[in-house]
Amino acid sequence: RQDLLRRAWSVIGRVRSRKRGADAGLIRRGVCGTLCLGVVSTRGGGTAAMSSLSASSFPLVNMSFASGMGSVSSAAAASAAAESAATVNVNGLDVSPLDTRAYRSVVLENGLSALLVSDTHGDTAAAALDVAVGHFSDPDAIPGVAHFCEHMLFLGTEKYPDEGSYRQFLAENGGYSNAYTSMENTNYHFHVVAGKFREALDRFSQFFVAPLFTSDATEREMKAVDSEHQKNLQSDAHRLFQLRKSSASPNHPFSKFGTGSFDTLRDIPAVRAALLEFHSKFYFAPAMTLCVVSPDSLDTLQEWVTELFSGVRSKPQVPEEAAVCANGAAAEADAAVDPVSSYRDLVPFESAQLAKTYYIAPVKELRLLELVWVTAALKPLYRVKPANYIAHLLGHEGQGSLLSLLKARGWADGLSAGPGMSTETFGTFDVSVELTAAGVEHRDEIITLIFGYLRLIREQGIQKWVWDECKATAEMSFRFHEREEPIKLASRLSSEASSYPMEHSLAGPFLYYEYSPDTIRSVLDVMVPEHVWICVLSSEVAQQRSLELAEKWYKTPYDVEDISKELQGQWRNAEVAEELRIPSPNAFIPTDFNLLSSENADRGDEKAKH
Ligand SMILES: [Zn+2]
Structure with a gap:
């Protein structure tokens, strides 16, 4: 279940597709959704591959089930084991057995x-x-440079200097383009009618080969960025996200303001210099992951991609002065190759910044209680998915669940729990409760119930059957994953292929590979009162308290207080409410997708009844 906030955030940050869809064809660069949560780059951060089948056994993607129930295709018939496997390996990539597209990865x-x-x-x-760089790598003095670079990149290239021609070409051929800048990634994407793909791809590739960054576009785009920020000022999701960021350790790039505005970008000559430096330092081929989706054959696509993208420079351009200065040079070159190296060892929140409750007034009619814990980076743990295990229990909605109890008491309308932000170096586990007016008054008791449920999870011990259920559900959702529009698929895969080992770029975000109770426990261990960051979003509370502080970038009025040691103690020792319990195993999750042969079906095999 997604709460209002996470829904909003996923629109801002990760998905943006709904808004994009509505804007399809308009190609308004002014609305490129920036900011963002969630998107990660863990280039090579994952662990070794685990593929259940060797590539050579299954040279074709489309070992299909399409020939009708009961009649199994010959390839599938050749191996019953393959049918029930969660993936088949095609050209080194694990894909769903029902996926009829062909895939190939190349470097x-x-x-x-x-x-x-x-x-x-x-x-x-x-x-x-x-591109594996985002606003975490903005120069401290000029917030918004990564986002500004994203805006500026599309304004003409040496080969196609007219700054409007890319947009126009796509508009004339049923296409559109967009981009977003997140904390550690910048993602550019477009779609176009298939017959014009080669030419569109040529125009697109030039932005990475030889962009012009003309100076006369700089001021205009700065204004476009500022108007984007002005629009965000009225968004509760943006306000809350920036409050989280501004309350983080000032030494960590998470505390930055990523959008940029007139205030941060108005010194045009300085901004232009910073932009060119940012681009030369971080935009180079090994930092880039491309995904193309088209009806053309893999061989044709490979030929085009090789021809059009081989001109992207293979190394960053290290500033000359850095190359001269011996000590500086090493540091500069390092930072250029791996943006994460400058903050890998920093923590986003020190203890002094945790165990606090923030109070803010919403712009819209909204009552929300947010609990956030900072965890280890979750992407490298994708084989285990420890946060999903905890989310499965905290967020379940049946009898004995937290939500059913909160609803019974009239305190909440919804609850979501699960991994929130995910970066190279840290993640978060977020619990969001959509409060009723009564719930606002009882918020401390709600938090006590949440800690009580966490205690229940700990006392029950990590259960393999729970993890197996998560695994089975995920396999089903991967197997029957809804067919996405090509642009969504390309954008998602280009981002995920840079975050997972290539063979797991499709399956990795979905599937569970390895049961590790210790890893699950390690995430559970940080979910304690002394490490929690809480926010109450409610106009009632805003009226009761004088919100005298103002967040730096959004000027959101807020108040903050330390969670007293006494209250922390109460939460730590919270009893498990007698209504709460761990859900019972779900007998209705299918795990066997074997098609029965007509012979078996005739025999009335037990399986056929399911
Ligand atoms: Zn933008």
């Missing part, structure tokens, strides 16, 4: 990774390029 000589997807059923083509 160009300059180091650019590309994931090629041939989808013969489609009539649109799409491409996305993800």
Whole structure:
């Protein structure tokens, strides 16, 4: 279940597709959703591959089930084991057995990774390029440079200097383009009618090969960025997100303001210099992951991608002065290759910044209680998915659940729990409760119930059957994953292929590979009162308290107080309310997707009844 906030955040940060969809064809660069949660880059951060089947056994993607119930295709018939496996390995990539697209991953000589997807059923083509740098790498003095770079990149190239021609070409050919800047990634994407893909891809590639960054566009785009920020000022999700950021350790880049505004970008000459430096330092082929989706064949796509993207420079351009200064040079070169190296060892929240409750007034009619814990980076733990295990229990909605009890007491309308932000170096576990007016008054008791439920999870011990249920549900959702529009697929895969080992770029975000109670416990261990960050969003509370502080960038009025040692103690020792319990095993999660042969079905095999 997604709460209002996470829904909003996913729109801002990760998905943005709904808004994009509504804007399709308008190609308004002014609305490129920036900011953001969630998007991660863990280039090579994952662990070794685990593929259940060797590539050579299954050279085809489309070992399909399409020939009708009961009649199994010959390839599938060849191996019953393959049918029930969660994935088949195609050209080194784990894909769903029902996925009829063809995939291939390639790395160009300059180091650019590309994931090629041939989808013969489609009539649109799409491409996305993800660069492993985001606003965490903004220069301290100029917030918003990464986002500004994203805006500026599309304004003309040496080959196609007219700054409007890319937009126009796409608009004339049923396409549109967009981009977003997140904490550690910048993602550019477009779609176009399939017959024009080669030319669109040529225009697109030039932005990464030889962009112009003309000075006369700088001021205009600065204003576009500022108007984007002005729009965000009235968004509760943005206000809350920035409050989280501004309350973090000032030494950690999480505390930055990523959008940029007139205030941060008005010194045009300085901003332009910073922009060019940012681009030369962070935009180079090994930091980029491309994904193309098209009805064209894999061979054709590989030929185009190689031809068009081999011109992207293979190394960052280290500033000359850094190359001269011996000590400085090493540091500069390091930072250029891996943006994360400058903050890998920093913590986003020190103890002094935790165990606090923030109170803010919403813009819209909204009552929300947010509990946030900072965890280890979750992406490298994708094989175990420890936060999903905890989310499965805290967020379940049946009898004995936290939500059913909160509803019975009239305190909440909804609850969501699960992994929140996910970065290279840390993640968060978020619990959001959609409060009723009565719930606002009883918020401390609600928090006591949450800690009580966490205690229940600890006391029950980590249960393998719970993890197995999560695993089975995830396999089903991967197997039957809804077919996405090419542009969404390209954007998602370009981002995920840069976060997971290539073979797991499709399956990794979904599937569970390894049961590790210790890893699950390690996330559970940080979910204690002394490490919690709480926010209450409610106009009632805003009226009761004088919100005299103002957040730096959004000027959101807020108040903050330390959670007293006494209250922390109460939460730590919270009893488990007698209504609460761990859900019983769910007997209705299918795990066997074997098609029965007609012979078996005739025999009335037990399986056929399910
Ligand atoms: Zn923007």
